[in-house]
Amino acid sequence: MPLLNLKNQALALISQTVSGQELAQLRIAFLGRKGQLNQVFKKLDKVNYGRQFNETKQAIESALTERQTQLTGTTAEWFDLTAPGQLPPLGHLHPISQAIAEIQRIFEHLGFTRVRYPEVDWDHYVFEALNMPADHPARDEWETIFIDAPAHPKLGQMVLTTHTSNGQVREMERVKKPPIRMLNLGKCYRRQQDPTHTIMFHQFEGLVVDKGISIPHLKGTLDYFGRQWFGPKIKSRIRPFHFQFTEPSFEVDFTCTACNGRGCRFCKSGWVEVGGAGMVHPKVLSAGGIDPKKYSGFAFGWGVERVLRLKPGLNIDDIRLLYSTNQEFLNQF
Ligand code: DAH
Numbered sequence: 001m002p003l004l005n006l007k008n009q010a011l012a013l014i015s016q017t018v019s020g021q022e023l024a025q026l027r028i029a030f031l032g033r034k035g036q037l038n039q040v041f042k043k044l045d046k047v048n049y050g051r052q053f054n055e056t057k058q059a060i061e062s063a064l065t066e067r068q069t070q071l072t073g074t075t076a077e078w079f080d081l082t083a084p085g086q087l088p089p090l091g092h093l094h095p096i097s098q099a100i101a102e103i104q105r106i107f108e109h110l111g112f113t114r115v116r117y118p119e120v121d122w123d124h125y126v127f128e129a130l131n132m133p134a135d136h137p138a139r140d141e142w143e144t145i146f147i148d149a150p151a152h153p154k155l156g157q158m159v160l161t162t163h164t165s166n167g168q169v170r171e172m173e174r175v176k177k178p179p180i181r182m183l184n185l186g187k188c189y190r191r192q193q194d195p196t197h198t199i200m201f202h203q204f205e206g207l208v209v210d211k212g213i214s215i216p217h218l219k220g221t222l223d224y225f226g227r228q229w230f231g232p233k234i235k236s237r238i239r240p241f242h243f244q245f246t247e248p249s250f251e252v253d254f255t256c257t258a259c260n261g262r263g264c265r266f267c268k269s270g271w272v273e274v275g276g277a278g279m280v281h282p283k284v285l286s287a288g289g290i291d292p293k294k295y296s297g298f299a300f301g302w303g304v305e306r307v308l309r310l311k312p313g314l315n316i317d318d319i320r321l322l323y324s325t326n327q328e329f330l331n332q333f
Pocket of ligand 1: 276
């Protein structure tokens, strides 16, 4: 079959070409006025082979065009080395993951070790061992989410951790003998949702226990964190407060970064509160098997979202944005 042979021959040659110039030559050789296709056609019976002639011609033509695009797409004759490349879209760590890594780095410089304890934990570690027995009104401050599971005979009900303070007694039990310098950083959950609260959020909990630990150690640690996180000009202050698991207890404020502590619309007083702290209550040390007559300690527990929100230049007024899929917001980080 002369037409079929011709087609196969043409397609084979086309597939081997490496340049547009070769393709142009083949086009003339096969489809040109005096080309091979016309030569063969002259000798054929026009009535019976008309359709097959057209099909062969079309097949060769489309093979030529297809090869042409292949060649220009790969070993293009025209190749502009200076044209900017197309960057593949690159993701990045979520702002909260970035904040967590930075917080961990700051405390590691002070010799703290990051640990992780369960996010679903027993009442004992979340409340009871922290000097909040069942029915104590202080528990009401934590909008607790309970797990519908049978209670443990000694450790009580299972809850979603409302704070990272559950790591305190767990760490004392793990280490057994001070010194302890723990950073427990993880997820917490409370039944609360508004511009400054999300049901799931993160806290970081510091715990230092050793001989002779006192309030200046706490204050020095807070100041160090403040300078690293907010900037060198930041000042901190501690205000008396009440927590069941610390005595004395404090709330910690930093100077507002929006007005450098002068007082503005955002902070009113020049100070912004970042979280709680205090000297570990003797009952908590005892619950962790540590003798409060020999050892003392300090602790603090703050929200990651909260300190991120207050970072200079950020002033995120609705932290729920952090957990949305709003790419315009997230891509800024
Ligand atoms: N757990 C407290 C909360 O979630 C914060 C806190 C206050 C942690 C004082 C501490 C502390 O370790 O000493 O509100």
